[in-house]
Amino acid sequence: MNTKTTTLTAFCIIIINSLLLTAQAPYGSAGEHTAVPLGDSEAPFGYYEYLPLDFDTSSGETYPLVISYHGSSSSGNGTWELDYVLSAGLPKLISNGSDLEAIIISPQSTDANFSATDFLSLYNYIIDSYNINTDRVYVTGLSSGGSSTWNALKEHYDKIAAAIPICGYNLVNDPSVFLQQTPIWTFHNFDDSVIDVSRTISNVNRISDTDSSVMTLYPYENGDDAANEDYTMQFDSSTQTWSIGEGRNEPLDNLAFTLYKDGGHNSWTKTYDNQAVLDWLFSQSINTLSISEKTLDFKLYPNPTSGSVTISTKNETEKKIEVYSISGKKVYESSFFRELTVDLSAYSSGVYFAKVVANDSIEKSMKIIIN
Known part of the structure; x- marks a missing residue:
């Protein structure tokens, strides 16, 4: 081994780390996907930062935010294992060349279990460090990240404009009627053998809190087998009733549950690859009824x-x-x-x-x- 080269490399790493420690968010530029290792910022986690193409710190504009939670296979120490978060979900979508209209923060933890407290500490760091439109803060996650999304909703729904929990395990409280006011579009595969679909069914039932299960409308095949098509169940908060439609349909009110007919555990790839899902997400806001100029602006x-x-x-x-x-x-x-x-x-x-x-x-x- 060349000791001079090794010493020079170590010295360069120390210098780079020193520069990063004196830097402040944002760490990248518009359109860039930048690794921010644990310890290089004041964030409680290492994370990937994506900045939208129109990002400009000098403009005074605020930007929507998505906190994207990873699954267990992307867990890591937040430093040299941080790239693991690029293997799935929104970080993978961005790495493959997609441009999104929001700041995307993808934190990494060692066990993929982000608590409600973890959400709040990261949220506070981001709000203090970036120009965020706090009316347009979104949360999503897959598998264990879906669980983390439910965790955030349980205690900090008032900070969340909309959420997309995908095949999560954790349950909300029974009942959780207060979540009827938060736009939630949740997804699961019928044949998921890692996290059973009953977990998502339980959560939407706890939110709707009606006398009958969301699945009473589902057109089972042969008694209890998956239907031949994907279906979306919609909850109407004014009538407190469920309806069902074939396909992957965005929420008509606030709560919708899309049940894919198959796909095993991976229900996230087809969800994030669906532009209609992202369009719905970015159209939601806490204090305005619509972001889209195609609808009435309130x-x-x-x-x-x-x-x-x-x-x-x-x-x-x-x-x-x-x-x-x-x-x-x-x-x-x-x-x-x-x-x-x-x-x-x-x-x-x-x-x-x-x-x-x-x-x-x-x-x-x-x-x-x-x-």
Whole structure:
């Protein structure tokens, strides 16, 4: 071994690490996927950072955020094993050349089990370090990462604009009716032998909290075998009922469960490869009803509120707003055109959700927090 070369290499590593320790996020440039090893930042985990093509620190713009959790096979020490997170999910999609419209942070842990506390500590680091639109924070994960997504939803749903848990094992509390207000599109393969589909079924049943299981609508073959096609079950929070449709269909309200007919444990590749899934995710926001310019653009303010909230839009068509308590009970309803102020001072503090219907075809939901 050439000791001079070894010494020079070690010296270069020390210099590079010293520079990284003095650097601050963001670490890469627009369109880049950059490894940020544990210890090179103040983050509680090593992570990969992706910055969208339009990213510009000098613009003053804020950007949507996706926290992407890996599965057990991508676990590692956050340093020299950090590349393991590139093997699946959104990090793999980005590594294969896809460009996404959000900052993507993909942390790594040694056991692929990110708790609700882990979510909050990483969330706080990201918010402090990047220009984030806090109305557009999304969480997703596969396998153990799906479990981590459910963990985040259980305790910090108020910070999450939408979530995509894929074949996760962990369960939410029974019941978890409050999660009806958070857009959630969950996926599982019928024949998953690693994490049984019953785990996702239990979670959506605990969120809907009705007298019958989501699977009462499912068209089993030969008694209890998978159907011949993929199906999506949709939950309507206003009627508290499930419906079903063939295919992979985005949520009509907030909660949807797509059950693939087969595929073993890997239900994530076909999910993330589906552009419609990502389009749905990025259209969600906590305090606006739609990000897409193709639909009505609404604003709700102030939110949180201690009294009244105002909902406004530039569109002049007649619309209806309905406000529901966390238990799903309708507490307010009114029609409006461009702007409406709703007096909520008589209602107890907590989380409510509002649904706006326009032209009998556009229906969106958002959270209202009363202090």
